Amino acid sequence: MSLNTDRLLSPEFQLISSWIEPGSRVLDLGCGDGTLMAHLQESRDCSGYGMELDPNLVIAAIENGINVIQANLNKKSLLDYFDADSFDYVIMTQALQVVDRPDQLLEEMLTIGKQSIVTFPNFGFWKNRVQLMFSGRMPETEVLPYHWYDTPNIHMCTFRDFESLCEQKGIEVVRRAVVNQQHETTLGMKLLPNLLGEIALYQIRRKSERA
Amino acid sequence: MSTESVGLVRPQTLHVSEPLKTVSGAVIPEYDLVYETYGQLNDDRSNAILICHALSGNHHVAGYYEGDEKPGWWEAYVGPGKPIDTNRFFVVGVNNLGGCHGSTGPASINPATGKPWGPDFPIVTVPDWIVSQNKLREHLGIEQWAAVVGGSLGGMQVLQWAIDCPDRLRHAVVIAAAPRLSAQNIAFNEVARQAIMSDPDFHGGRYLEHGVIPKRGLALARMLGHLTYLSDDLMGKKFGRELRDTLKYSFDVEFQVESYLRYQGEKFATKQKFDANTYLLMTKALDYFDPSAPYDHDLSKAMARVQAGFMVISFTSDWRFSPERSEEIVRALLDNDKNVSYAEIESQHGHDAFLLPNPIYEGVFSAYMNRVASEVGA
Numbered sequence: 001m002s003l004n005t006d007r008l009l010s011p012e013f014q015l016i017s018s019w020i021e022p023g024s025r026v027l028d029l030g031c032g033d034g035t036l037m038a039h040l041q042e043s044r045d046c047s048g049y050g051m052e053l054d055p056n057l058v059i060a061a062i063e064n065g066i067n068v069i070q071a072n073l074n075k076k077s078l079l080d081y082f083d084a085d086s087f088d089y090v091i092m093t094q095a096l097q098v099v100d101r102p103d104q105l106l107e108e109m110l111t112i113g114k115q116s117i118v119t120f121p122n123f124g125f126w127k128n129r130v131q132l133m134f135s136g137r138m139p140e141t142e143v144l145p146y147h148w149y150d151t152p153n154i155h156m157c158t159f160r161d162f163e164s165l166c167e168q169k170g171i172e173v174v175r176r177a178v179v180n181q182q183h184e185t186t187l188g189m190k191l192l193p194n195l196l197g198e199i200a201l202y203q204i205r206r207k208s209e210r211a
Numbered sequence: 212m213s214t215e216s217v218g219l220v221r222p223q224t225l226h227v228s229e230p231l232k233t234v235s236g237a238v239i240p241e242y243d244l245v246y247e248t249y250g251q252l253n254d255d256r257s258n259a260i261l262i263c264h265a266l267s268g269n270h271h272v273a274g275y276y277e278g279d280e281k282p283g284w285w286e287a288y289v290g291p292g293k294p295i296d297t298n299r300f301f302v303v304g305v306n307n308l309g310g311c312h313g314s315t316g317p318a319s320i321n322p323a324t325g326k327p328w329g330p331d332f333p334i335v336t337v338p339d340w341i342v343s344q345n346k347l348r349e350h351l352g353i354e355q356w357a358a359v360v361g362g363s364l365g366g367m368q369v370l371q372w373a374i375d376c377p378d379r380l381r382h383a384v385v386i387a388a389a390p391r392l393s394a395q396n397i398a399f400n401e402v403a404r405q406a407i408m409s410d411p412d413f414h415g416g417r418y419l420e421h422g423v424i425p426k427r428g429l430a431l432a433r434m435l436g437h438l439t440y441l442s443d444d445l446m447g448k449k450f451g452r453e454l455r456d457t458l459k460y461s462f463d464v465e466f467q468v469e470s471y472l473r474y475q476g477e478k479f480a481t482k483q484k485f486d487a488n489t490y491l492l493m494t495k496a497l498d499y500f501d502p503s504a505p506y507d508h509d510l511s512k513a514m515a516r517v518q519a520g521f522m523v524i525s526f527t528s529d530w531r532f533s534p535e536r537s538e539e540i541v542r543a544l545l546d547n548d549k550n551v552s553y554a555e556i557e558s559q560h561g562h563d564a565f566l567l568p569n570p571i572y573e574g575v576f577s578a579y580m581n582r583v584a585s586e587v588g589a
Contacts, residue, residue: 025548049545055571058554062522062578069541069553080538081545 009039011184012199015177016091016117019203020044024088027051027113029078029105030095034061034068041066048087074100078108087113094199096120097153103165106204110171115205122178124158124194142181143198159194166204175203213292216282217249220274222313227346231308234499237333240322244347245313246270246305249289250297252351258589259301259353261344261380262289263361263368266436266493267485269312272304273297287568294576299589300357308343309335309492317488318419329488330416336499337364337371344368345376357587358382358580359519362565363532364493367500370540374502377518382583384576386524387565389536390510390543391501396531399439400494403432407487416488429487430476437475442528442561510543520550522579524572526564527557552579 009017013036020026022044028037031050040046050068052058061068069081078090090113096102097120109116121143122128128139138148146153157165159178166173178189178197188196222245231239247270252259262272262285273289275282283304289295295302306314309332317332348356359372359380366388373383389396407413410428414421441449450468464470479485506512521544525537534555544551554575558564564572583589 047548049551055554055557056574058552059571059574059578062552062575062582065582067550067552069545069551070555071553081542083546086545 009035011182012093012119012201013039015201016093017044019117019175020046020089025086027087027090029073029090029092031061031066031068032057034064034066036091036093037066038064073105078112082112084111085114089113089115089117091117093119094121097155097157099155102155103169106171107169110204110206115174115203117201117203119199119201121199122159122194122197123156124160125198126195159197159200162202170207171204172207173202173204177201213290215291216286217274217290217297219277220247220249222247222270224313225347225350227343231339231342233333233339234336235334239308239315239333242308242315242343243313244305244308244343246303246347247272249273249302250300252301253589256353257587258299258357259303259351260295261356261359262302262304263359263365264304264307265363265365266497268365269310270304270306271312272302285566287566288576294573294580295360296580296584299584303347303351305344305347307340309489311486311489316486317492318486327419329419332488332492334495335492336496337368338375340368341371341375345379348379356380357589358384358583360384362386363388363562364497371502373517373519374513377516380519381586382522383519384522384579385540387526387529387532387562388540389532390503390539392498397498399435400498403435403494404491406431406435407491413487418487425487426480429480429485429490432490433479434472434476437472439531440562442530442559444528445559445561510539511546514543514547514549517544517547517549521552523551523553524575525555526560527555528559529562529564531562
């Protein structure tokens with residue numbers, strides 16, 4: 001039934017998949033057509049659910065053979081659906097910047113999941129900085145192709161912003177990968193991630209000394 | 212969406228001679244179940260779908276009777292190339308015990324008296340229906356349903372099936388349902404019952420012996436029902452404050468919405484000849500429905516038994532069984548780490564939406580049923 005093989009999986013999903021322990025319970029927020037979840041089920045023996053708002057993507061996710069719950073996370077809390085520690089991983093790819101309150105959602109993710117994997121585009125990427133600096137206008141790039149007025153990305157941040165939020169909330173960064181659109185990591189990105197990195201993948205959890 | 216139909220169909224009858232002891236403690240010594248089937252049962256008998264009907268539904272789910280222009284009640288969703296694809300599935304529709312379309316019910320003759328059962332027909336509940344439908348499953352030689360599917364009261368039967376007979380169904384498709392009725396739901400049912408029982412032609416339920424039927428009460432009950440199946444928005448769009456003629460300052464039918472409701476009530480009571488005692492029974496079955504009751508009234512505990520994969524569907528404008536009620540079902544399944552998918556379909560058609568064409572609903576329903584089909588090799 002499912003179309004997913006490693007061959008068709010995006011490099012971003014391949015990287016995430018490699019971070020996930022086989023046999024884990026997984027929740028994928030904004031799961032889209034369920035490609036990642038279906039891959040985790042098939043190749044890493046994972047189980048769990050996807051959550052998605054868009055009805056056509058819900059249909060695609062059902063076709064892809066995953067459990068999908070249609071939900072609007074701007075209107076509902078994850079705790080309306082799940083108890084604490086229900087999952088080994090709560091994943092959210094490229095969706096943190098579109099929700100109403102990313103800070104609250106992160107808290108919820110780390111309540112219902114032992115760990116989270118979050119990916120988002122870096123607003124501090126040099127091309128964005130150059131566009132804003134020289135044209136004086138909001139950046140429009142391949143990763144961020146929208147106008148300021150119609151963009152769903154209402155909470156853009158840089159890697160440094162994200163890490164500062166984690167620090168403030170007692171969230172530990174377990175692992176980080178910074179990649180470009182082709183999901184490669186160059187030497188420059190390793191040296192100056194906040195300037196040269198386009199997309200970041202973070203694996204996070206609550207600091208063990210949480211009060 | 213396919214417009215093909217299963218075509219001409221004919222009902223069949225199963226006579227069950229084994230007595231059924233109902234939840235209420237009464238015994239139905241023997242009974243008939245009338246049913247229809249569409250499509251072919253495959254060699255390993257794994258592609259059977261049971262469709263449970265709602266309050267006023269019956270076994271005539273799809274296709275046409277000889278000389279009849281109107282198809283079965285779920286023609287939009289059951290047939291060749293439709294979400295419940297009769298090219299792949301063997302589909303079974305059954306009229307519930309206590310019904311009035313051929314299965315034994317209050318209008319049938321009570322063998323003990325030689326007269327219609329009338330008000331003496333035992334109150335049957337959803338679990339009793341599952342027991343009787345299970346007899347039909349055995350009769351058809353089906354070890355396990357590929358899926359049990361239903362909307363509204365039909366969806367409640369699906370839930371009960373999954374809890375009472377966990378290994379007898381692979382999948383459960385629960386549409387526009389609720390895990391139990393709210394006080395408001397019960398109140399609507401009570402007003403409907405009072406409408407019927409206060410009709411002078413009701414005769415304590417023995418109207419058949421008096422050669423009459425409580426048409427006015429039944430029509431009134433149906434009008435109330437209809438009102439709760441539609442959304443405020445839809446009624447506004449459909450009728451607004453449109454008049455049939457000019458204002459007459461009288462109690463005659465003046466607004467179009469009044470005319471519509473009267474027509475629906477009238478049609479139900481006279482043309483469709485729905486039995487008033489059956490209507491009373493069905494509303495009671497709804498009121499009593501609470502599969503969590505034997506499990507400390509904890510739905511999550513009840514769901515722990517479930518083995519079927521679930522597809523739960525609700526509709527945004529359904530205020531009779533709102534999306535929040537469906538989410539209670541979903542939550543209880545999630546609590547148990549069960550396989551469940553959930554879709555809340557945008558629709559302005561209120562509770563009736565589960566019967567009406569809608570591309571997203573069709574997409575969700577088809578996608579899930581395709582999964583079921585490929586699982587069972589259909």
